[in-house]
Amino acid sequence: MNITSLTYLLFVLVLWLGAWPVRATRARQFLFLLASYAFYASWGLGFLAVLLASSLLNYAWGNVLRKRATSKVLWAGIGLNIIILGLFKYLPAMCGSISLGLPLGSVLRSIVMPVGISFWTFQALSYLFDIYRGEEENPSLLEFCLYMTFWPTVLSGPVTRVSEMLPQFRLTFKPSWDDVAIGGRRLLTGLFMKVVLAQLLGEGLGPGEGIADGFDKIASGWGGLDVWLLAVGYGFQLFFDFAGYSNIVIGTACLFGIRLSENFDRPYFSSTPSAFWTRWHMSLSFWIRDYVFLPLATLRRSFWWRNLSLVFAMTIFGLWHGATAQFVLWGVYHGMLLVAHRQVQQLRRRWQTPWPSYVGTLVSWSITFALISLGWIFFRAHDLNQTLTMLGAVLSPGSYRHLALRPNLYIVTSLVIGGYFAYSVVELLLTRWQNRPALQRTLWLLSPFYYAALIYLIVVWSKQQSLFVYFQF
Secondary structure (H helix, E strand, C coil): CCCCCHHHHHHHHHHHHHHCCCCCHHHHHHHHHHHHHHHHHCCCHHHHHHHHHHHHHHHHHHHHHHHCCCHHHHHHHHHHHHHHHHHHHHHHHHHHCCCCCHHHHHHHHCCCCCCCHHHHHHHHHHHHHHHHHCCCCCCCHHHHHHHHHCCCCCCCCCCCCHHHHHHHHCCCCCCCHHHHHHHHHHHHHHHHHHHHHHHHHHHCCCCCCCHHHHHHCCCCCCCHHHHHHHHHHHHHHHHHHHHHHHHHHHHHHHHCCCCCCCCCCCHHHCCCHHHHCCCCCHHHHHHHHHHHHHHHHCCCCCHHHHHHHHHHHHHHHHHHHCCCHHHHHHHHHHHHHHHHHHHHHHHHHHCCCCCCHHHHHHHHHHHHHHHHHHHHHHHHCCCHHHHHHHHHHHHCHHHHHCCCCCHHHHHHHHHHHHHHHHHHHHHHHHHCCCCCHHHHHHHHHHCCHHHHHHHHHHCHHHCCCCCCHHHHC
């Protein structure tokens, strides 16, 4: 069941109406669990079997860990989750590059990765970590299965934690009209971002005029400007797609009176790499920070160890997306950016710059924007050879005289990205006076609400839906 389909919206509406007469907390939890299983089963009964097995295994292991909270029991639980994740996510890809016996190799390569396995595996791990730390709130089996399978988050997050979801599952179902208004607006805004803006960048106005074609079908080589356009354009395509998805699921949960963690907070307004990673895929960034970086960094106080822990944590971030050289390099690249930013901060404390603060902020934002965008080449390129070719074009002054991409791609990408920045600036200015009714109405009219509904109903439902980009992770 695609979350951008009419079927999904009807599913949410029927469930919302059905939940109203259910007042008992346990009955409502059971209803939500059945709905979540039905939603996830629409992607495959085999996928549901894996999710159910993981839920039961982690709940049982959590009980063992609660009685015997030792590092050995914790690491055993971590290992079991990594084995399940590796079996479905990494082993088939590895077998594709290794020569194995025909029957065995064929079987292993045919394994299909369950949708969202990376996300709900991280949720299971956080449950075990919190028990080990003594911070966990002791859910029942029903509550834990609902936590693992909650339909708005089960496909691609946001990555949640038991401590934030369990109290909400135990509340009486009484969503306010504010919940409905906010949830509806977030849902429709997400549809506009994902279905209209992301697809417009990815597919373009016509054949061969989208970001995907720019990466996939260039035979004559890229010019330096071409590579920059593809890097920036893909970053925004991924942002609109993933932030749009996040808005849809956060809005859906809000309709039921449940608040989920934010996943994006205008990341492309960040003026430093550190700020970017507190505003991009926030639920996963904070998971990596809390459960990987901080435990490692506190083992030693030396300067080099803290920086090494930072690079290692970002490498894990890259590996989470896939066991390929590009993802590893992408993680290392961002780890090195964060380390470099720390060094620049120390230098700035010693030597004060003579120019005004707003000039320094603008320069810092420009450098951050360029470096973050360039990093998407590692993330999107097909292989290491293509990555090196594209980066070589960026570093070659002569390549900037050559343009291989179609003019419409330059025009559409510039208009979409420029429009996003313009809208965001206007929204930020208006929210400073959000208590004034006239400006509140203006802000509402400027939102993508009406445009999303109109374009979505007229254009999108008449065409085949494209899958969410992050499903491959």
